[in-house]
Amino acid sequence: MRAREVAVRALLACEKRGAWSDAYLDGLFRRETPDDREAALAYRICAGVLQNREACDWYLRPFLRGKLQPAVRAILRSAVYQLAFMDRIPVSAAVNEAVELSKTLGNPAAARLTNAVLRHLTASPLPALPTGDDAQSLSVRYSHPEEWTAYFLKLLGPDKTRALLELDNRPAPVCFRVNRRKASPEEAIQALERDGVTARPFIMDGFLTAERIGEVTELEAFRSGLVTVQDPAASLPAYAAGPKPGMRVLDACAAPGGKSFLLAELMEDRGGILACDLHGSKLRRIEEGALRLGLGCIRTAEGDASAPPPERALSFDLVLADVPCSGLGVVRKKPEIRYKTREQVSRLPETQLAILEGAAACVKPGGSVVYSTCTLLREENEGVTEAFLARHPEFCREAFTLPAPFGEVSAGERTVWPFEFETDGFYLCRMRKEK
Secondary structure, eight states, X not given: OOHHHHHHHHHHHHHHHOOOHHHHHHHHHHXXXXXXXXXXXXXXXXXXXXXXXXXXXXXXXXXOOSOOOHHHHHHHHHHHHHHHHOTTSOHHHHHHHHHHXXXXXXXXXXXXXXXXXXXXHTTSOOOOOOOOSSHHHHHHHHTOOHHHHHHHHHHHOHHHHHHHHHHXXXXXXXXXXXXXXXXXXXXXHHHHHHTTOOOEEESEEEEEEEOOOSOGGGOHHHHTTSEEEOOHHHHHHHHHHOOOTXXXXXXXXXXXXXXXXXXXXXXXXXXXXXXXXXXGGGHHHHHHHHHHHTOOSEEEEEOOTTSOOGGGTTOEEEEEEEOOOOOTTOTTTOGGGGGOOHHHHXXXXXXXXXXXXXXXXXXXXXXXXXXXXSOOOTTTTHHHHHHHHHHOTTEEEOOEEETTTTEEETTSEEEEOHHHHTSOOEEEEEEEEOO
């Protein structure tokens, strides 16, 4: 279980199979028992390459010609990341292990190429990364594809774009939401301390933050339902919905269940919540979470949110549609997301609009639907809700209130940018159906 080989294999799994790097490494380390230092180094190198891939390629570009084998490219990127971004890695260790790894995953010719490139690269100090505020310079400096950098520059301007890209490359803390039905924030902090976790209040009342803590599900505070894992921004759609005890609520795209759980807590576990998901295999996780948190008003059902069964028509006081999206608001947690292309996500608004229309068909007259995503793209956010409202004049945006520090949303829609409060990025829009 050599760290550098594990990291390279994870990078290849991301590139070839679309795997999530953390999930790949977690699964591998559950099957094997690595040295803690080797495991930590593997996570660090893998995440670091994903967060700094454009910069690594920029350093390599003067020394490469032609197409590389994917394994050799991943090995070179991991070596450059160690040389450019890690202070305690000796140059000889990064270079020599990369050469040996090229022999293992490539061939003798690949090893010679790796050795030559890295020897040339380390012959003199590494140059400084570009400092300009144009799309190309920002793309290299913060390692986001140039097409996304240009997109956000046009939308936000240079200052906010820099803030967004920089935050995307910072480590994401673990965020807990306290289950107020079982504990106060102070009691939850004490319980986590007994688990060996130092937690502190974060952004919103009832939310705590901690550094990386290993397997969350092994914590007694989690197992006993005192806390659940949720970013404050991910809770906002439930707060925007404003559920009341006794309501009948539909969570149209519910997995993994965090919003359903908060809806139930806000309803004091009185009323009924139908938590649906297209993938029936995910429903068990929702059921287990509700049991762990002591919530009895949630039931689950498998189904396509864009085509609800006839019996659901006009039957819910409130519907939440937190739809599948490109995920560009959670790049800090899933660095691979930044490498999706605009072409790859271009069909999402069509699917999102279909889900919103299916969800809205379930709303009673006088009821509300909340549409939300964890992306920052206007095409998937305002573009979808504007298209929906143009088709459905019986709906209109409705003002709502979020907990501090977010406050009033008089326009009925809000994009939460990660750099505002160092949370995930989210879009939410509340729309009421006329009686």
